[in-house]
Amino acid sequence: MGEYLKLNILDKKYNDKNIFESRLLPFANSELKFSNLIKAELLTHGEDVKTVYDLTLSLNEKFDYLPGDTIGILAQNNLDEVNNLLDRLNLTGVADNEYCLSILEGTIKKNPTLPKHVPKNGSIRNIFVNNIDIRTPPKKLFLKNLLIHTSDSKDSDFLKHITSTLGTQDYMKFINNEGRTLLGLLNILSSCLPPVEIIIENSVNLQPRPYSISSSPLLNNKLNITFFVTEISKNVKGVCTGWLENIIKDKSDVKIPFYFRKPNNFRLALDFHVPLILIGTGTGIAPFIGFLKSLELGKPQHLEDIWLFHGFRYTDRDALYKNEISDYCKSVLTKYFACCSREDNKVYVQHKIKENGKGFIDLVMVKGASIFICGNLKTVVKDVKSTILKLLGTYGKLNEQDAKNYLAQLETNKKLLVDSW
Numbered sequence: 001m002g003e004y005l006k007l008n009i010l011d012k013k014y015n016d017k018n019i020f021e022s023r024l025l026p027f028a029n030s031e032l033k034f035s036n037l038i039k040a041e042l043l044t045h046g047e048d049v050k051t052v053y054d055l056t057l058s059l060n061e062k063f064d065y066l067p068g069d070t071i072g073i074l075a076q077n078n079l080d081e082v083n084n085l086l087d088r089l090n091l092t093g094v095a096d097n098e099y100c101l102s103i104l105e106g107t108i109k110k111n112p113t114l115p116k117h118v119p120k121n122g123s124i125r126n127i128f129v130n131n132i133d134i135r136t137p138p139k140k141l142f143l144k145n146l147l148i149h150t151s152d153s154k155d156s157d158f159l160k161h162i163t164s165t166l167g168t169q170d171y172m173k174f175i176n177n178e179g180r181t182l183l184g185l186l187n188i189l190s191s192c193l194p195p196v197e198i199i200i201e202n203s204v205n206l207q208p209r210p211y212s213i214s215s216s217p218l219l220n221n222k223l224n225i226t227f228f229v230t231e232i233s234k235n236v237k238g239v240c241t242g243w244l245e246n247i248i249k250d251k252s253d254v255k256i257p258f259y260f261r262k263p264n265n266f267r268l269a270l271d272f273h274v275p276l277i278l279i280g281t282g283t284g285i286a287p288f289i290g291f292l293k294s295l296e297l298g299k300p301q302h303l304e305d306i307w308l309f310h311g312f313r314y315t316d317r318d319a320l321y322k323n324e325i326s327d328y329c330k331s332v333l334t335k336y337f338a339c340c341s342r343e344d345n346k347v348y349v350q351h352k353i354k355e356n357g358k359g360f361i362d363l364v365m366v367k368g369a370s371i372f373i374c375g376n377l378k379t380v381v382k383d384v385k386s387t388i389l390k391l392l393g394t395y396g397k398l399n400e401q402d403a404k405n406y407l408a409q410l411e412t413n414k415k416l417l418v419d420s421w
């Protein structure tokens with residue numbers, strides 16, 4: 001038992017398949033949907049580029065969304081990691097039995113409540129696979145709670161040290177290295193055997209991962225996302241992108257649970273009537289593919305100027321959606337700027353923006369263009385904004401302060417929109 005939870009393991013297997021009941025859906029704009037993976041396409045090739053996939057997911061019922069909106073995917077934890085963890089905690093034998101979670105009678109904790117992210121009834125395996133984040137760095141309080149379940153004095157001295165004020169530097173080192181995950185931590189503290197309740201009490205929700213939709217709402221029955229596989233270390237991938245990549249490689253027919261997230265302003269109303277300037281680097285191109293597809297399918301009678309600045313490393317390795325963009329150049333794009341950073345010269349999106357500064361500022365200041373930027377916040381977005389600021393001076397004839405005010409005004413009026421994480 002734990003400080004305030006009691007998990008009663010019953011003598012029968014758990015067979016209720018409704019394992020998603022307790023999954024939290026932050027920023028949800030729809031209920032949970034279960035999609036089939038219709039197609040997975042590897043978009044990058046060769047060395048020195050990220051592994052990027054385009055996934056086509058089935059969408060069984062029509063849902064009103066706009067290009068630029070995002071979905072949340074409910075991934076599972078890595079199954080090998082879960083199995084190792086269950087073994088390490090001596091729980092393998094009962095992991096598939098039904099349990100009942102309740103508040104521990106007589107607990108001294110004030111106002112104890114059952115955790116929202118863990119079902120009241122279920123199996124321990126389901127908790128470890130679907131509900132708790134087993135890779136979240138342990139908090140000092142959790143490590144303190146482990147003390148009474150640690151038998152070896154070397155382990156308990158280590159725990160006492162890293163949870164003390166003096167040991168903060170060593171705590172930081174520990175949680176940034178081998179103590180980063182629950183399994184890593186327990187492998188170091190070999191004499192520590194906490195009951196499962198302590199793990200649940202100190203656990204956090206396995207968060208859904210958001211992804212931009214890279215297809216058009218005008219295409220029924222399916223949607224696309226574009227993601228790169230997060231490489232944490234040599235053999236460790238990100239929870240969600242590693243899970244998705246395993247599904248792709250195993251050709252498994254697992255249903256992918258997702259929901260539509262509440263939209264922000266980074267979306268294209270299909271009846272827009274101003275020029276558009278789209279600036280996307282790496283997977284930041286994803287929402288714009290949805291924009292362009294919608295424009296192509298929507299066949300508006302009068303098309304405004306639409307410029308796309310597209311950042312990637314190598315033309316033949318990671319220029320995402322090269323063929324689709326080439327088609328859009330014939331239909332809806334009025335100007336396309338390929339910005340290739342690792343071939344002859346380092347060409348970034350802001351370099352091409354500067355080269356075309358006069359036309360860019362004319363589109364913004366005279367024709368009222370909307371600017372959309374999707375890329376790394378600290379690098380791409382920062383540099384693009386400072387380039388626009390300079391161009392407002394050069395071609396817009398604004399002094400430094402007026403240019404700053406103008407840019408701020410564009411953001412306030414939602415004429416300059418940024419999506420980043």
Ligand SMILES: Cc1cc2nc3c(=O)[nH]c(=O)nc-3n(C[C@H](O)[C@H](O)[C@H](O)COP(=O)(O)OP(=O)(O)OC[C@H]3O[C@@H](n4cnc5c(N)ncnc54)[C@H](O)[C@@H]3O)c2cc1C
Nearest residue numbers: 180209210211212226227228230238239240241242283421
């Ligand atoms: C609004 C929004 C839209 C997004 N759109 C897209 C999109 O279109 N395409 C896309 O590819 N992504 C997108 N993302 C990012 C995406 O949601 C995920 O964050 C991303 O795919 C990584 O998820 P993951 O579960 O694979 O990695 P996680 O397991 O969550 O890992 C993420 C990071 O945490 C750290 N980390 C985790 N575990 C460890 C460990 N053991 N040791 C050390 N460090 C660790 C690493 O820095 C790692 O890179 C978006 C995010 C937001 C907020």
Ligand SMILES: NC(=O)c1ccc[n+]([C@@H]2O[C@H](COP(=O)([O-])OP(=O)(O)OC[C@H]3O[C@@H](n4cnc5c(N)ncnc54)[C@H](OP(=O)(O)O)[C@@H]3O)[C@@H](O)[C@H]2O)c1
Nearest residue numbers: 212281282283284312313341348375376379380419420421
């Ligand atoms: N909805 C969303 O919020 C959403 C969706 C998708 C993507 N994104 C954003 O897009 C980013 C894409 O990341 P990624 O990993 O796919 O991209 P990436 O592959 O790391 O980079 C793409 C390109 O940007 C270049 N670049 C690096 N620094 C730059 C700078 N200061 N200015 C201009 N270009 C620069 C890179 O050049 P070099 O590597 O050669 O330096 C590379 O050619 C994410 O960080 C995320 O914030 C957001």
